[in-house]
Amino acid sequence: MPTLPSLCDLAANARAKHARRKDARHGELLEAALELFVEKGFAATRAEEVAKRAGVSKGTLFLYFASKEELFKAVVRENISGRFSEWSIELENFEGSSADLLRYCMTAWWERVGATKASGISKLMMSEAGNFPELAAFYQEEVVKPGNDLIRRILQRGVDSGEFRTLDVEYGVYLLLAPMMFLALWRHSIGHCVAADAPLDPVAYINTHIDNLLLGLTVRPLAAGAPSA
Incomplete structure (x- = not known):
């Protein structure tokens, strides 16, 4: 007879799902930043624009990157x-x-x-x-x-x-x-x-x-x- 998933299994699945989403969000921010930097230049691109295009809040962006300069460096390294x-x-x-x-x-x-x-x-x-x-x-x-x-x-x-x-x-x-x-x-x-x-x-x-x-x-x-x- 099949048993219900244990609490440990549920927690592990939740952590794995969160980790996958975190990695995806990081990639989405880099992709949005690349698009905007190329379209508008570095000076004219604002952090809130990058966050909006990636579908996250400005605060979320700064959880991943300490500044717009660090975001740009990450884009260069990624690409x-x-x-x-x-x-x-x-x-x-x-x-x-x-x-x-x-x-x-x-x-x-x-x-x-x-x-x-x-x-x-x-x-x-x-x-x-x-x-x-x-x-x-x-x-x-x-x-x-x-x-x-x-x-x-x-x-x-x-x-x-x-x-x-x-x-x-x-x-x-x-x-x-x-x-x-x-x-x-x-x-x-x-x-x-x-x-x-x-x-x-x-x-x-x-x-x-x-x-x-x-x-x-x-x-x-x-x-x-x-x-x-």
């Missing part, structure tokens, strides 16, 4: 900087050529960041960093430096293997960053206003940029009879 460990492992385990790796990383960036709301964070920081130096320093430390390091490792991998010609890797990083930043700015500014018959295809743009970049980077065998450099 960008918290993923660098995963991306670093992918780089280490990649078995193809450095040219293939470069193409893979730029395409993956567009799919995972550029084509998402998270790419608006880059535009926000470029426009508001001067007014919020603490957030600028945070972004530099948690996004810019590790991002540059990943790109630097890709280029150095190609140089070390003899696939890429010797270059100033520190400045070579910006060759890859430039099209990414352009797409982030375009997507969250004039990209909303261009005529429907004159769209920019981000994937085609990235592929064209990579093709031309590799023409300059890749070491090509000398033609028969050509003098060596």
